[in-house]
Amino acid sequence: MADVIQLLPDAIVNKIAAGEVIQRPASVVKELMENAIDAGSSAVKLVVKDAGKTLIQVIDDGCGMSETDARMALERHATSKIREAEDLFSIRTMGFRGEAMASIAAVAQMELRTRRRSDELGTRIVIEGSEIKTQEPCQCDAGTNICVKNLFFNIPVRRNFLKSNTVEMRHIIDEFQRIALANSDIFFSLHHNNSEIFHLPPSNLRQRVVNIFGNPYNKRLVPVEEETDEMKLTGFVSKPEFAKKTRGEQFFFVNQRFIRSAYLNHAVLTAYEDLLPSDTYPLYVVFIDIDPKRIDINVHPTKQEIKFEDDRLIYNYLKVAIRHSLGKYRVTPTLDFDQEGSFSSVRMKPVSPARPTIRTFRSGEKGTPSSPTSGQGGGGFSNGSEAGRERNNLQNWEKLFEGLEEFAESEDAPATASESSEVTTIESSWSADPTLDSHTGGEMSKAQREPYQIHATYIASPIKSGFILIDQQAAHERILYERYLEALQDKQASTQKQLFPRTFSLPPADAGLLLEILPQINLLGYDIKEFGSNTFVVHGIPADAKGKGQEETAIDSLLAQYKNNLDLHLGTNENIARSMARSNAIKRGQNLSSTEMQTLIDQLFACQLPFKSPTGRNCFLTFELDELAKRFEKD
CATH class of the missing domain: 3.30.565.10 (Histidine kinase-like ATPase, C-terminal domain)
Structure with missing residues (x-):
């Protein structure tokens, strides 16, 4: 062979x-x-x-x-x-x-x-x-x-x-x-x-970051600089309030070489602790200068993955350096130890008139509420010494809890005047509240039919067979997605002209992307024109747009969503409609009135596909009464 x-x-x-x-x-x-x-x-x-x-x-x-x-x-x-x-x-x-x-x-x-x-x-x-x-x-x-x-x-x-x-x-x-x-x-x-x-042009690192990402980034940067015998850390991180929902502005450099490291990224996020909103990512440009003998870059053909001799050491140095910089530049919250340790400036909220009024009468006294004995001079204490003050406090606490045992027993059997030295009378205006009246009829009242929010995230709405639970953000994304897609197809959308046009600047990369999709965005009600040097001017916004005066934020969010959807092989119109719906939808944690909730429900079930959001999330779930009854049965 x-x-x-x-x-x-x-x-x-x-x-x-x-x-x-x-x-x-x-x-x-x-x-x-x-x-x-x-x-x-x-x-x-x-x-x-x-x-x-x-x-x-x-x-x-x-x-x-x-x-x-x-x-x-x-x-x-x-x-x-x-x-x-x-x-x-x-x-x-x-x-x-x-x-x-x-x-x-x-x-x-x-x-x-x-x-x-x-x-x-x-x-x-x-x-x-x-x-x-x-x-x-x-x-x-x-x-x-x-x-x-x-x-x-x-x-x-x-x-x-x-x-x-x-x-x-x-x-x-x-x-x-x-x-x-x-x-x-x-x-x-x-x-x-x-x-x-x-x-x-040639510049320092801060100016280079600003030239790449835009002038607004200058005020967002916090310097990071630490040097030890093992390594040197330099660079910048962003303030927590400027963290974005999408990745893409995170850079690690080891000996001037860009690397990817989920481990070091975790160190940065840990340094921020509770400063970052959920699901947000801060910008960082961090340079690690280390002896080449302590790393191995011959791991992958792209040379973007390296091995450190001591990963944990690098992790801890990075976390401590960033945390120190955030504290040094007053980004992290601090405790004011110079403030007087008293509560004299704290104002208590007035008691709601709807709460019951409890009046306590001692036996043998007239029908007037008992009042604490005032000390000499009206200061609340009869003895100015520390021992007298503690003694008086003890007596007041005993008086406060006096008779609670008898009051607890009265829940099982009504107490008579001879059985207790005190008679407690509870006056309340709750019985006058018509919403607490029982409804014996088979039909639900108007109050019972009204939807209500759960944790400002979900909307519960009763139906004849049980109730439905609606994800308010997913539902609104579906509503806006179909509305925007229809506007792009029909090329008709109402625009509210601005009395004073606003200008905004974008990083060069985002400016080029916005120019590419600008005709489709203007079909949705925007009136945006190029102003030169990566700057745009807004002459009008969609008539139903929320957050007037926040056009730059809306465009930033739109571009971030659009870039995330590029890998999905969507058409331009569908991508823009999804991105606009995602950026303009009601967010989780936003409180809604009963009218707004009902309008959202009506618009959702008027959609062609009300079951799923554009990203594939369920818009609502249905719970049957039979299913609930089974859950309450004994195992």
Whole structure:
């Protein structure tokens, strides 16, 4: 029998390796920009078209490469970062595997132009599917210019699995932001379809965060800085009140390299303790500088997962550092020990007139309520000494509980005047309340038919066979979803014009997303127009919109929900309708009047599909009387 095991050709090997390293256009962006950083660049320009599917171009002013190095860079496992195995434990560069350039060249059409500052001419190489098409001298600027065209042109299946341009562009922006945050001393710019999205001049970390996420973030940041013999922590966290419902603004960097760590994320959330509202996530940009010998980054091809020598030590340092910063900048609640320890300023609420009035008469006294004996001078104490004060307190407490045993016994048998030294009379106006009258008829009264809230979250409404329990948020989401979807289809919605138009700014990434879906949003009753420099002006809002004057908050919530739904492969209209319904719906914990609850119930059962919310939650549950009766039976 002939031998069947053989070495694979380099072209196939490169395609297999590319499947691990190059998963989408954002992977190419990451690898090329990290190479630019390792080349010592002071300026990096990223140009993409069609979310990287047509073109990804990275231009830097780094050290450049010679003709031989340029050719070797396209070979597998060819790198300038390490020389021997021991170098793996002292890595300070972004790349070290030597796989990225060969993997990109295997699945795309790539053109490389590079020149060292000491050379008069540079080198131009054109490669397609690991096959060199052209290698020649050329005139170019010092540094490196790499164009990657038609990604996955020779792997149609992989290209068909790419998501929409909006989703792929969001991943590219995520990678760009991580690298830009880690290198605030370098100029970065990002252009998409001939439009500049980011222009980030060299600055300190705080200014870089503000330039990426927008000016409003400047007042939200709390500095974090701790240094020990083991490690150094620097960066920023956000104030608790600015935490968001969605993730995406959480960044860990270890030796300038972005990493993912659920363990360290838990340390940050633990540091906030009870400061964060439920299901919210604070922004943090935390840099951990540690000896490379104490970590292992050779864990995953993306190099975003690392192993620490002592995870628990890093966890505790991080938690303590953030907690210390929150306390130092007066974010955490404090106790005022200078306040006088008395309750003289506390005002008690007046007793409700509906409560029963209890009057106690001692036997042999006139029909006037007994009153405590006042001390000398009206101060409440007859003796100014501490012993006298304690004695008087003891007597008052005894008087307070005097006769309670007889009162407890009177519940079983009525007491006579001879059996007790006190007669207790209870006067109450409750009997005059008509709502407490018993209804002996078979029909429910109007009061009994009215819905009521449970914990400001659920609405209970009686029906003939039992009752229904409605999730007020899920129900309102269903109502708004169908209303918005109908408005988008009919292209008719009422708009309330603003007397004074309001402007708001968004981070560049969100501004680009809003521009893309702005026509559909305006169909829902908004009148929003671009104002330039990632700024928009609101001329009108939907007539039934709640929270007038909070347009920016509503748009932020809408964009967050829209981004979360991008991976669901929904149509644009359906995604916007779901996002608007989610952001504008009544929230759990919001109190409603009886009229509002009844209106919500009527509108819910007028929907085409009242059973489920757009996200799949049950809108209501039905409980039958027979089912309740069985639950009360003995086991």
